[in-house]
Amino acid sequence: MDLAVRRGELTGTAWERIAPLLPGVDGRGRLWRNHRQVINGVLWRPRTGAPWRDGPERYGPWQTVYERFARWETDGTWAKLLGHVQVRDDTAGTVKWTVSVDSTIARPHRHAAGARKERTPAGDEPGDPARTVGTGHALGRSRGGLTTKAHLACDGRGLPLAVVVTPGNVNDSTVFDTVMGTLRVRRVGAGRPRRRPDVVIPDKAYSSRAIRRALRGRGIRAVIPERADQKANRVRRGQAGGRPPAFDRELYKDRNVVERCFARLKQLRAIATRFDKLASRYKAGLQLASLILWLREPGQDPLSGRS
Structure with missing residues (x-):
């Protein structure tokens, strides 16, 4: 570990992996403020959950740190960085294409509500009222109050491949196609991105004929447990109910990697609790947290101070 690096900052190894991918000048042709300094400031915020303007002075002006985070969310830089490290691992053959899919709930802080519609980037804000039932900005009201749901597809090591x-209040099964459509790992050189896992392992919430049929049509093995009500209905119908769907109980035990992934992501307080008014900003935080997981070395966390 780099002894000059403070707790919660990028280690030298993690920095070396992403440094060549960062832009050298901004959109107006001027040099950026030191990328490593500012990115460490960006990481400080989701780790602590504190307001941007309370950031330590060692990371530079808080406006610079926030604007860098917001600009790179808008132009897709955080997503591109995550995609680059996924390509690197897939090329090395370390990505395990036994994919687990699940979702988790994040409670929004009171400051996460109240974003004005005119501040929303056109066509780039998930949970827009015109497309999804809710209050907009991926805030859905259910019996427990306002919540935001993060859907993940993780590889066999528990590293995020897709984030939605x-x-x-959105049902998991209705987002399954979107999650699978977001899953794409580019090839080095020519060739289509890889979009088809070997196996997909969701939980009972995704048990439906439509999902099983879609996976079967793409040649993907589905390991989905049958819900009790579906089983009872099939048995009640007798021979007309058909055969029970194939289910590999031993392989299903590997699904816990997505649960462990959620636990690691929620070590960052701004992931466990949503403070961002815009869903696109919260999603960028998830992508940044996912990037940190991909940057880790075996037995070591890419953020200093933890191993």
């Missing part, structure tokens, strides 16, 4: 954000 919706209101918390």
Whole structure:
């Protein structure tokens, strides 16, 4: 570990992996403020959950740190960085294409509500009222109050391959196609991105004929437990109910990697609790947290101070 690096900052190894991918000048042709300094400031915020303007002075002006985070969210830089490290691992053959899919709920802080519609980037805000039932900005009202739901597809090591954000009152199964459509790892050189896992392992919430049929049509093995009500209905219908769907109980035990992934992501307070008014900003935080997981070395966390 780099002894000059403070707790919660990028280690030298993690920095070396992403440094060549960062832009050298901004959109107006001027040099950026030191990328490593500012990115460490960006990481400080989701780790602590504190307001941007309370950031330590060692990371530079808080306006610079926030604007860098917001600009790179808008132009897709955080997503591109995550995609680059996924390509690197896939090329090395370390990505395990036994994919687990699940979702988790994040409670929004009171400051996460109240974003004005005119501040929303056109066509780039998940959970827009025109497309999704809820209050907009991926805030959904259910019996427990306002919530946001993060949907993940993780590889067999528990590293995120796809991230989707919706209101918390959206049913998991209705977002399954979106999650699978977001899953794409580019090839080095020519060739289409890889979009088809070997196996997909969701939980009972995704048990439906439509999902099983879609996976079967793409040649993907589905390991989905049958819900009790579906089983009872099939048995009640007798021979007309058909055969029970194939289910590999031993392989299903590997699904816990997505639960462990959620636990690691929620070590960052701004992921466990949503403070961002815009869902696109919260999703960028998830992408940044996912990037940190991909940057880790075996037995070591890419953020200093933890191993």
